[in-house]
Amino acid sequence: MDLLNNVLAGFAVALEPNNLFFCFIGTLAGTLVGVLPGLGPLSAIAILLPATFYIPAVPALIMLAGIYYGAMYGGSTTSILVNIPGEAASVVTCLDGYQMARQGKAGAALGIAAIGSFVAGTMGVVLLMLMAPPLARIALKFGPPEYFALFLMALIIVAAMGSGDAVAALMMMTLGVTIGTIGTDQITGNPRFALNIRELLDGVGIAPVAIGLFGISEVFLNVERIVRSDLLAAPLRGLWPSLQEFRVSFLPILRGSVLGFFIGILPGGNPIISSFLSYGLEKRLSKHPERFGHGAIEGVAGPESANNATTQGAFVPLLSLGIPNNAVMALMLGAFVIHGVLPGPNLITEKPQLFWGVLCSMYIGNAMCLALNLPLVGLWVQVLRVPYRLLFPTILLFCLLGVYSLNMSTFEMLLVVVFGVVGYLLRKLEYEMAPLILGVVIGPMLEVALRQSLLLSRGRLSIFVTRPIAACFLAVAAFFLIRAMVSWVRATKPSAEESAGSTG
Amino acid sequence: MGLPIVVRSALSAILLAGLGLVFFIGGLALGFGSLAKPGDGFMPTLAGGTLFALSSVHAWRRFSAVRPAAGEKPFWPERSSIFRVGAVLFSVLFYTLAFETVGFAVATLVLFLILLKSVDPVGWPSAILISLATTVAAFALFQVWLQVPLPEGWVSWWRIAQWIF
Numbered sequence: 001m002d003l004l005n006n007v008l009a010g011f012a013v014a015l016e017p018n019n020l021f022f023c024f025i026g027t028l029a030g031t032l033v034g035v036l037p038g039l040g041p042l043s044a045i046a047i048l049l050p051a052t053f054y055i056p057a058v059p060a061l062i063m064l065a066g067i068y069y070g071a072m073y074g075g076s077t078t079s080i081l082v083n084i085p086g087e088a089a090s091v092v093t094c095l096d097g098y099q100m101a102r103q104g105k106a107g108a109a110l111g112i113a114a115i116g117s118f119v120a121g122t123m124g125v126v127l128l129m130l131m132a133p134p135l136a137r138i139a140l141k142f143g144p145p146e147y148f149a150l151f152l153m154a155l156i157i158v159a160a161m162g163s164g165d166a167v168a169a170l171m172m173m174t175l176g177v178t179i180g181t182i183g184t185d186q187i188t189g190n191p192r193f194a195l196n197i198r199e200l201l202d203g204v205g206i207a208p209v210a211i212g213l214f215g216i217s218e219v220f221l222n223v224e225r226i227v228r229s230d231l232l233a234a235p236l237r238g239l240w241p242s243l244q245e246f247r248v249s250f251l252p253i254l255r256g257s258v259l260g261f262f263i264g265i266l267p268g269g270n271p272i273i274s275s276f277l278s279y280g281l282e283k284r285l286s287k288h289p290e291r292f293g294h295g296a297i298e299g300v301a302g303p304e305s306a307n308n309a310t311t312q313g314a315f316v317p318l319l320s321l322g323i324p325n326n327a328v329m330a331l332m333l334g335a336f337v338i339h340g341v342l343p344g345p346n347l348i349t350e351k352p353q354l355f356w357g358v359l360c361s362m363y364i365g366n367a368m369c370l371a372l373n374l375p376l377v378g379l380w381v382q383v384l385r386v387p388y389r390l391l392f393p394t395i396l397l398f399c400l401l402g403v404y405s406l407n408m409s410t411f412e413m414l415l416v417v418v419f420g421v422v423g424y425l426l427r428k429l430e431y432e433m434a435p436l437i438l439g440v441v442i443g444p445m446l447e448v449a450l451r452q453s454l455l456l457s458r459g460r461l462s463i464f465v466t467r468p469i470a471a472c473f474l475a476v477a478a479f480f481l482i483r484a485m486v487s488w489v490r491a492t493k494p495s496a497e498e499s500a501g502s503t504g
Numbered sequence: 505m506g507l508p509i510v511v512r513s514a515l516s517a518i519l520l521a522g523l524g525l526v527f528f529i530g531g532l533a534l535g536f537g538s539l540a541k542p543g544d545g546f547m548p549t550l551a552g553g554t555l556f557a558l559s560s561v562h563a564w565r566r567f568s569a570v571r572p573a574a575g576e577k578p579f580w581p582e583r584s585s586i587f588r589v590g591a592v593l594f595s596v597l598f599y600t601l602a603f604e605t606v607g608f609a610v611a612t613l614v615l616f617l618i619l620l621k622s623v624d625p626v627g628w629p630s631a632i633l634i635s636l637a638t639t640v641a642a643f644a645l646f647q648v649w650l651q652v653p654l655p656e657g658w659v660s661w662w663r664i665a666q667w668i669f
Contacts, residue, residue: 054650167565168513171520171558178527178551185544192534192544193527216596223592224585226624389624390634393616396592397642400599405652413600421593428579429509429516447547459540492565 010356026063030070057339089271096299120305121366124312139345148449149473157267160484176439206334212419249301256305264313271307278306514566521559527552607657
């Protein structure tokens with residue numbers, strides 16, 4: 001009953017005209033960035049982060065959340081119609097979606113992708129509503145040692161689960177934590193590494209780092225080559241899948257939704273992983289796996305549902321524990337902080353309107369995405385024709401003016417450029433950005449929790465192993481760390497032998 | 505083609521190891537404190553030290569793996585890439601450094617003109633039109649709607665736009 005009342009109150013907040021408007025703007029912007037290759041939800045949220053400073057917290061968070069899940073819808077449209085994944089999580093949709101389009105079934109593919117996303121989004125919101133409050137109640141019992149262990153676990157899992165070199169990912173995580181130490185010490189109030197620069201006393205803000213690493217560096221990477229694509233969109237007929245197609249897609253949608261949601265909860269879990277896992281699962285469960293890659297509708301339904309559910313799942317640790325488990329959630333945490341709200345176990349009791357309002361807006365936003373994506377599919381294909389040479393100057397302007405608008409500081413604009421160059425070089429050298437931004441965001445919280453724990457225990461490190469919850473988190477962190485190190489050592493061995501062979 | 509990727513990666517790791525060392529020493533200078541009473545430099549020392557250690561391991565590993573690799577990706581995909589990236593970097597640096605002195609309107613117009621004419625050039629009429637339109641649109645969005653006080657700088661002709669809105 002309590003849940004029902006909260007949900008009703010949440011819908012009352014989400015249905016306020018102002019919130020509906022920003023929900024629409026978020027889903028529209030999300031669909032747009034999902035459609036446009038070279039601009040993902042991460043860059044879009046980073047660029048729009050400063051703009052949210054000027055609107056109240058609830059509509060700001062509703063809008064940013066809308067960008068995230070809206071991008072998942074938009075990404076599928078271009079994957080299916082033109083074989084261009086507008087968003088990384090939609091790469092797998094190209095495999096069968098585009099083949100379906102070539103067979104004249106583009107409408108059915110788009111329809112099932114949108115319906116699957118809607119079902120997954122709805123299931124995700126319901127699961128989120130059911131899981132976040134009890135998790136938050138558990139988290140209320142956490143003290144500094146538990147939080148330190150949780151932060152450390154999140155950082156290590158994100159670094160260890162990355163796609164590249166584990167040591168390089170840990171380096172990025174540590175670099176982020178190191179950057180996070182710049183500014184006033186939160187416990188003693190003394191300045192650290194501020195170099196007598198007023199702006200640095202507050203630390204290196206999340207917005208300049210995120211906008212530089214994801215917005216500016218993306219432009220640098222994209223202007224390296226001039227790519228002009230002649231779009232040959234597949235012909236589009238009816239958008240409603242047949243009864244048989246619905247029947248075949250029903251279970252993949254359900255499986256994708258559940259799998260995606262739980263992948264989203266895990267640290268490091270992201271829509272790319274869930275869509276690929278769902279594709280693999282459907283192929284394995286199929287009686288005709290040979291159809292996959294040649295236009296199997298399950299290959300669209302499962303992954304599209306999974307990537308959408310993941311975006312909802314990712315909100316569970318953020319809203320209930322205050323832990324961002326991927327780079328997008330780290331930026332969402334930044335948005336909370338900009339508005340003076342700290343997500344975590346107290347959010348539900350202290351700011352119920354915000355918590356339930358944002359949650360319920362996701363349901364409305366999913367319906368908006370459905371409405372935006374199916375009838376307007378032709379428009380989104382036309383958007384792809386906007387040349388990048390006209391788009392990137394606007395992106396740069398938004399990045400620079402956006403960060404200026406936060407504190408009217410040209411120093412922060414300079415920081416954006418510096419982090420843009422750093423991000424560009426690091427990405428060229430195949431370093432991962434997710435552990436870096438998470439380090440910047442979580443680092444200061446990790447430090448406070450660690451120092452408070454040590455003050456509490458008078459310097460005894462045993463506090464982290466004598467408290468069961470903290471010990472469990474640390475055990476999980478150690479497991480992932482050891483696993484990553486073992487794989488790293490194994491990966492190192494052959495190259496060492498090869499180099500010995502080549503020199504000897 | 506330049507340096508092989510493993511060398512580039514190793515050099516970047518050495519730079520990061522150097523950065524880690526700076527924070528490690530800086531942290532010690534701030535005061536590490538003790539486990540019972542951690543000082544201001546406690547976390548910078550730990551984080552800087554860890555960054556130094558990890559980066560050193562990474563650099564060593566990359567150097568030990570150096571060998572000629574066939575078909576390795578060059579750092580710049582095209583000869584002109586460096587020019588285009590340089591043009592973008594120059595224009596954003598110009599914008600940042602000149603923003604308060606020359607003002608929002610002039611800086612934005614120049615930023616757009618440089619970008620539209622240098623990276624993947626468009627014709628002058630389009631470049632001028634797009635630059636003007638975007639400057640006015642950005643002014644309307646940030647100054648008028650979001651109430652961000654943008655620097656006026658050299659010219660005040662853009663007050664006309666303020667008057668219009």
